[in-house]
Amino acid sequence: xxxxxxxxxxxxxxxxxxxxxxxxxxxxxxxxxxxxxxxxxxxxxxxxxxxxxxxxxxxxxxxxxxxxxxxxxxxxxxxxxxxxxxxxxxxxxxxxxxx
Amino acid sequence: xxxxxxxxxxxxxxxxxxxxxxxxxxxxxxxxxxxxxxxxxxxxxxxxxxxxxxxxxxxxxxxxxxxxxxxxxxxxxxxxxxxxxxxxxxxxxxxxxxxxxxxxxxxxxxxxxxxxxxxxxxxxxxxxxxxxxxxxxxxxxxxxxxxxxxxxxxxxxxxxxxxxxxxxxxxx
Numbered sequence: 001x002x003x004x005x006x007x008x009x010x011x012x013x014x015x016x017x018x019x020x021x022x023x024x025x026x027x028x029x030x031x032x033x034x035x036x037x038x039x040x041x042x043x044x045x046x047x048x049x050x051x052x053x054x055x056x057x058x059x060x061x062x063x064x065x066x067x068x069x070x071x072x073x074x075x076x077x078x079x080x081x082x083x084x085x086x087x088x089x090x091x092x093x094x095x096x097x098x099x
Numbered sequence: 100x101x102x103x104x105x106x107x108x109x110x111x112x113x114x115x116x117x118x119x120x121x122x123x124x125x126x127x128x129x130x131x132x133x134x135x136x137x138x139x140x141x142x143x144x145x146x147x148x149x150x151x152x153x154x155x156x157x158x159x160x161x162x163x164x165x166x167x168x169x170x171x172x173x174x175x176x177x178x179x180x181x182x183x184x185x186x187x188x189x190x191x192x193x194x195x196x197x198x199x200x201x202x203x204x205x206x207x208x209x210x211x212x213x214x215x216x217x218x219x220x221x222x223x224x225x226x227x228x229x230x231x232x233x234x235x236x237x238x239x240x241x242x243x244x245x246x247x248x249x250x251x252x253x254x255x256x257x258x259x260x261x262x263x264x265x266x267x268x269x270x271x
Contacts, residue, residue, distance in 0.1 A: 001110055001228075004221045006155065009118045011213035013125055013144070019206035020129030023198035026190075028134060028179050032141050035172065036125055039148045042164075046155040050226050055233050059241045061152075061160045065167050066253050070260035072172050076179040077267035083183040084270075092195060 006047035013040035027079045027089040031072060038068045107228060114154055121147035132189040138176045145169050156232040 013036055020033025042061045049057025083089050124143035131137040145168045152161035242250055 001107065001114065001154070001226045002221075003224050003226050004217055005114060005118075006151070006226075007217045007221060008214060009121070009151070011210060011217060012122055014213070015206040015210040016122070016125040016129055018209060019202045022202035022205060023129065023194050025195045025198070026134065026185070026193045028176065028183065028185070029129075029137055029193060031179075032128055032137060032176065035141065035168070036128065036144065039145065039168075042160070043148060043151055043155075046152055046157045046160060047226070049157065050155050051224070053227065055237055055241045056246070058157050058160055058233065058238055059246050061157065062163060062238075062242070063246075063249060063253055065160070065163055066257060069167050069172060070257050072175050073264045074260050074267070076175055077264040079179055080182055081267050089183050089185075090192070 003047055003051050006043055010040040010043040010047070013037075013043070025090050025092055027082065027091055028076070030091065031075045031079070034075075035068065035072070038064055110154060114151070117147045117150045117154075121151075132191065132193060134180045134185045134190065134193070135177070138173060138180065141176070142169055142173055145173070155226075158232075159235050159238055 017033045017036035017040065020036065021030055024030050024033060042064055045057040045061045045064070047057075049055065049061075079089055082094065086093065121144050124140045124147065127140040128137050128144060131140060145164065149161045149164040149169075152158075152164060
């Protein structure tokens with residue numbers, strides 16, 4: 001296996017995730033796109049872990065999974081709060097800070 | 100790529116199929132008009148990622164991926180969809196108006212830059228097939244000795260996330 005195959009797969013997933021973050025308006029779907037980005041990072045870390053025969057990559061992949069779980073928990077709690085206050089989770093309607 | 104000697108054909112074919120599945124699934128996640136369907140396509144991507152981790156000889160990370168992502172995070176997403184009363188069936192109001200005009204150029208530019216950089220740096224470097232794979236004991240040694248401080252920090256992050264989620268979501 002070439003290392004660049006895995007790295008390119010990670011790059012493609014990263015770009016799809018960035019596209020999702022830009023295009024989506026629904027807050028839950030934006031969180032899903034962020035999950036795509038985090039997974040592409042994990043693929044990169046594990047590819048380098050195998051390439052350089054260093055276990056730090058696997059360690060940090062596990063840490064990223066834990067951080068992602070925490071992020072989704074807090075993110076969905078925030079989305080729920082926004083829904084309760086505004087009856088809507090469209091991100092472009094959260095314009096109170098515009099002045 | 101074809102000129103490379105002693106290639107592992109099974110691994111290569113498996114990689115290709117799973118990668119194609121993941122990319123199709125990811126595109127469906129960001130273009131689907133139905134929130135629940137997008138969540139289910141995300142399961143395809145996450146399961147494919149777990150399979151890629153197995154190809155990268157990281158079996159513990161793959162199992163954790165299945166447990167945490169497909170087990171826990173997806174249930175959270177489905178609960179989030181349910182509690183925010185997203186429309187059942189197709190919803191035309193999920194995307195920003197004219198978002199694709201910004202999103203597609205940005206994504207393609209990013210992809211072009213990353214591809215150029217990666218191919219230039221790692222032209223034909225191969226993953227070693229002969230290394231003895233790491234076992235879980237080495238992984239836990241790494242977590243609990245060399246990277247103990249990030250582990251503690253992560254514990255605090257998780258604690259703060261749990262408390263924060265309860266504080267934010269409780270109704271009073």
